[in-house]
Amino acid sequence: MSMDSSKQTMNEETENKDVELDEETVEEETCLEESVDLQNDEEGEVNEPSKSLDELEAKISELKDQLLRTVADSENLRKRLEREKEQTRKFGIANFAKDLLSIADNLRRALDAAPNKEDVEDQAIENLVLGIQMTEQELQKAFDNNNIRKIDPLGEKFDYNFHQAMFEVEETDKEPGIVVQVLQPGYVIDDRILRPAMVGVAAAKGGKKSVSVDTTA
Incomplete structure (x- = not known):
C-alpha cells in the first residue's frame, strides 16, 4: 500500500470519528433539551393543580360567605315579619278600642248619676241601673281580654x-x-x-x- 493511500485512509477514519462525535454531541444535547423540557412540563403540571386548588378554595370561601349572608338576611326577615305580626295582633284593634272609650265614659257617667239602690222606689229604674252596671262589666271584660287598661x-x-x-x-x-x-x-x-x-x-x-x-x- 502506498503512502498516499495510507494518509487518505487515516483522514477518512478521522473524519468518520469526527462525524460520530458530532452525532453523539447532538444526541446528548437533544437528550438534555428533552430532559429540561420534561422537567419543565412536570413542574408546570405540579404548579397548575396547585393554582387550580387555590382558585377552587377561594370560590368555595366566596360561596360560603354568600350562603351565610343569605341565611342571615332570611333570619332577619323572619324576625321582622314575626314582630310585625305581633304588633298587628296587639294593636290591630287600637282604632276600634278608641271608639269604645266614649261608650265606657258614658256608662260610668250614667252610673255616677244614678240614685243609690236603697233610694230607688221604682223597680223599672232599679232594673235600668242594673242593666247599665252589667253592660259596663261586660265592656270591662272585653277590655281585659284585649289588654286594654x-x-x-x-x-x-x-x-x-x-x-x-x-x-x-x-x-x-x-x-x-x-x-x-x-x-x-x-x-x-x-x-x-x-x-x-x-x-x-x-x-x-x-x-x-x-x-x-x-x-x-
Missing part, C-alpha cells in the same frame, strides 16, 4: 307619657306635680297609649292657679 292616676306623680295636665291646683298638703284631680281616665293597650288621662296637678308653692287651656285628648 284604664289609667286613673289620682295621687300619682304626673307623667307626660300617660297624663294630660288640664290645670294646676294650689295644694298645701301635696307635692308639686302630684295629680290631685282626674277629669277623665286614660287608657292604654299593652304599653301603647290609647288616650291620656286628663288631670289637674298640684302647683308649686307660690305658683298661680291656672285654668284649663287644653280640653282635647
Whole structure:
C-alpha cells in the first residue's frame, strides 16, 4: 500500500470519528433539551393543580360567605315579619278600642248619676241601673281580654307619657306635680297609649292657679 493511500485512509477514519462525535454531541444535547423540557412540563403540571386548588378554595370561601349572608338576611326577615305580626295582633284593634272609650265614659257617667239602690222606689229604674252596671262589666271584660287598661292616676306623680295636665291646683298638703284631680281616665293597650288621662296637678308653692287651656285628648 502506498503512502498516499495510507494518509487518505487515516483522514477518512478521522473524519468518520469526527462525524460520530458530532452525532453523539447532538444526541446528548437533544437528550438534555428533552430532559429540561420534561422537567419543565412536570413542574408546570405540579404548579397548575396547585393554582387550580387555590382558585377552587377561594370560590368555595366566596360561596360560603354568600350562603351565610343569605341565611342571615332570611333570619332577619323572619324576625321582622314575626314582630310585625305581633304588633298587628296587639294593636290591630287600637282604632276600634278608641271608639269604645266614649261608650265606657258614658256608662260610668250614667252610673255616677244614678240614685243609690236603697233610694230607688221604682223597680223599672232599679232594673235600668242594673242593666247599665252589667253592660259596663261586660265592656270591662272585653277590655281585659284585649289588654286594654284604664289609667286613673289620682295621687300619682304626673307623667307626660300617660297624663294630660288640664290645670294646676294650689295644694298645701301635696307635692308639686302630684295629680290631685282626674277629669277623665286614660287608657292604654299593652304599653301603647290609647288616650291620656286628663288631670289637674298640684302647683308649686307660690305658683298661680291656672285654668284649663287644653280640653282635647
